[in-house]
Amino acid sequence: MKFNSACKALAVASAAAMLLAGCGGGSGTDASDKSGAGFDENAKTTISLAGWSLDMTPEFKTLADGFHKAHPNVTINIKQYSADDYDKQLTADISSGAQPDVFPVKTMVKYVTYADSQGLADISDIAKGFQGDKHIDLNGYDHDGKYFALPYRSDTWVLFYNKDMFHKAGVEEPSAKWTWDDYTKAAKELKEKLPEAGYDGNSVYPMYMHNWQSVVQSFALAQSGKSADDTFLKGDFSYMEPYYKRALEWQDEKYTIDWNTSFTNKVQYQPQFGTQKAAMMPMGTWYAAVLVNQQQTGEADKFSWGMAPAPQNPDKKLPSTPITYGSPTSLAISSKISGQKLAAAKEFVKWAVGQGGAVELAKISTTPAYIDDKVTETFFSPEGMASDQASKDAWSKHDRKMEVPVSAASDTINSILKDTHSSIMTGAKSPSDGLKEARQNVKDQGVLDE
Structure with a gap:
């Protein structure tokens, strides 16, 4: 792992000014x-x-x-x-x-x-x-x-899913062999079959994708097959483009609440999954404790649920150990x-x-x-x-990559990419144009690991 000098950190991170x-x-x-x-x-x-x-x-x-x-x-x-x-x-x-x-x-x-x-x-x-x-x-x-x-x-991030909804809709449950294409295919099938199984097609979605930038960007970085030293820290964000295209497709096909609604209305992920408004939800493993507690207190519905590994990059060979991301x-x-x-x-x-x-x-x-x-x-x-x-394996057996690379420049780069995320997900910019603009903005800050 490469690191910029502490002097560079002082120039790019406001917190460092007080610390160094x-x-x-x-x-x-x-x-x-x-x-x-x-x-x-x-x-x-x-x-x-x-x-x-x-x-x-x-x-x-x-x-x-x-x-x-x-x-x-x-x-x-x-x-x-x-x-x-x-x-x-x-x-x-x-x-x-x-x-x-x-x-x-x-x-x-x-x-x-x-x-x-x-x-x-x-x-x-x-x-x-x-x-x-x-x-x-x-x-x-x-x-x-x-x-x-x-x-x-x-x-670490896994895929939470509602076993009851899958069973009632007659859709095969997620597995460790799923790619994001399989995830999309299941979402399409759920959208067609959930109303037939008695769920409200106007308020219940196949999936919920929360509005955090990591839900797209960190999966893309972890599963790109490339080192962060050669991508993120060089200002090359092109590996994110197919992930954004899929995320926009999910919105367009109404497999999930759109980003703008989620962000503007401050939609919380706990009730989306906990009150059975979504059949699938990528989320950090911390949510398991929340869901158990909320099902006990009545804040969440009582239903059978499980964890599966995060779906994998369909453009790469399926790894022997599922690749995901997390932040210790x-x-x-x-x-x-x-x-x-x-x-x-x-x-x-x-x-x-x-x-x-x-x-x-x-x-x-x-x-x-x-x-x-x-x-x-x-x-x-x-x-x-x-x-x-399967849930135990999803929780304990994975290849976890960092949510954001450890570098003095990461704070600045991540902040710029946060703005990029909103501009792409709202349709203000195409994935290609948004990511190119992010590269230029990062370059202008003088923090690239070059």
Whole structure:
């Protein structure tokens, strides 16, 4: 993976201006230099952990309580940030040296900026313990030969589908062999047969495609068969064109709510699938927990559902492992702590990133970054969770690519592509013209990895 210099990051990312104290890449503090004699299990220690939306996001308390149970002498206090302004608030804290002892890197788009901030400890020694472990993916975390964060949760995109609707319409369920052409064919069949099965043809659709740019762009990038270094980071977005043509076809054929309606009316994906307004929906695995909960509370209808792998690129040979995309959430450690506090923070991160934390997250139906048989069994154990083998395989067996490449330029490029997405999906520009304009706009910003 290529990275632009930290000086370049300073020029293209506004957040970096508050973070960077110098222009030397990978300048975080080496945690091993200050860890002293190592973690003392018997020493009473308190460390702080950043989190957001604590009432609705139980993962932070779950990890804190789980680690405390395993290490009773370590107390973890959670500092709440705004979910919407997390990066802005954390940036300010790092700039003033007031960051919590442990904090999430919410999106990988910001990883390079944070890694170059001098506010993160080098935790390469923890990463070394996971290298070669097939149960966790550390791709994208090596920054100039060092690791400044590690993933503790990692949602990937799968295809949610309503088994009852497929069964009643007499349409074959999705499989791991589906391409996007198969997906389109099934949508056409569902559109014809769902009304015959008793569903309202004016309000029930074969699919729902949410209005996020990633639903088109990140699938295209992941399944293009080309490196992001040769496409996204070079400003070549032509690989997205066939994906946009399909997305526009789905709109034109009324297989899904059109983008403009979805965006303007702020349509939420949960009720679209949960109240059986759509038979299929590509979405991140986090939705499984939401659906289980909403079916229990009555916010969603009661119906049988499952997960299938994301459909694959019809222009490429079907891969042996389905290719999809996702964005991990990571944990980093403050460069301002030392001694027993640092040792305890490192012990916590090592536990949270590994099987110990993964099992605790799986208990609350949160998808961890570390997935093995025990974690999978735990995740699928709650009542109401899809429990068929195909759903388990879709959740646990895939080749996950980054939603957005890890680079100092990614934030700027992604912002430009967000505008491109809306212009294409509203019909203001053709896919070809929109993507060419995006290339020129990115080039004008001077951030291309050339």
